[in-house]
Amino acid sequence: MEELPAADLKVEGYGDKETLAYLEVEREDWSSLLDFHNQLIYHLGSSPSFMKFPKINNDQLYHRTSETTRYFAVKDGEQLIAYIKVESEGENFITLNPGMLNICGAYCLPQYRGRGIYQKLLSYMISILKKEGYSLLGVDCESFNPTARGFWLKYFTEYTHSVVRRIDDKAIQIFN
Numbered sequence: 297m298e299e300l301p302a303a304d305l306k307v308e309g310y311g312d313k314e315t316l317a318y319l320e321v322e323r324e325d326w327s328s329l330l331d332f333h334n335q336l337i338y339h340l341g342s343s344p345s346f347m348k349f350p351k352i353n354n355d356q357l358y359h360r361t362s363e364t365t366r367y368f369a370v371k372d373g374e375q376l377i378a379y380i381k382v383e384s385e386g387e388n389f390i391t392l393n394p395g396m397l398n399i400c401g402a403y404c405l406p407q408y409r410g411r412g413i414y415q416k417l418l419s420y421m422i423s424i425l426k427k428e429g430y431s432l433l434g435v436d437c438e439s440f441n442p443t444a445r446g447f448w449l450k451y452f453t454e455y456t457h458s459v460v461r462r463i464d465d466k467a468i469q470i471f472n
Contacts, residue, residue: 316371335405344441364384368417370408377405380418381399395431398435402435
């Protein structure tokens, strides 16, 4: 586990005694991220996204990953406060590129947002991936999730758009 202490990454609003550390989370420690996954599920199920999913347990967390899945995180002291999940495959065929990884999950505790911490986590992760030879990094976020869209579009250029349409079940009831 490569860890970068707070002294190497200064964050706005934090004093010299801050204990932020940036690290890659080893597979055997992924269970420490379970609560974050469930907080992301809750966030996506809330307004305005309304993407409802059931909470997951530890077995499901591991089952939803592959051998290429990686997690990068920030700790404040001993507490995890944010993570980024990267995978070799993203949401569509364009992401199937050997020099590319894809951000397929990300969450930061609300009380730590807006302080530059997540930008530093992204920078930390990118520096490691560049050393490993990756030249492309994609991210998938929902256009109707203003929190995600507001953050990711500062650092990434949109390269695909997709639209999902569903039949309004109230409309079906009218015609039955």
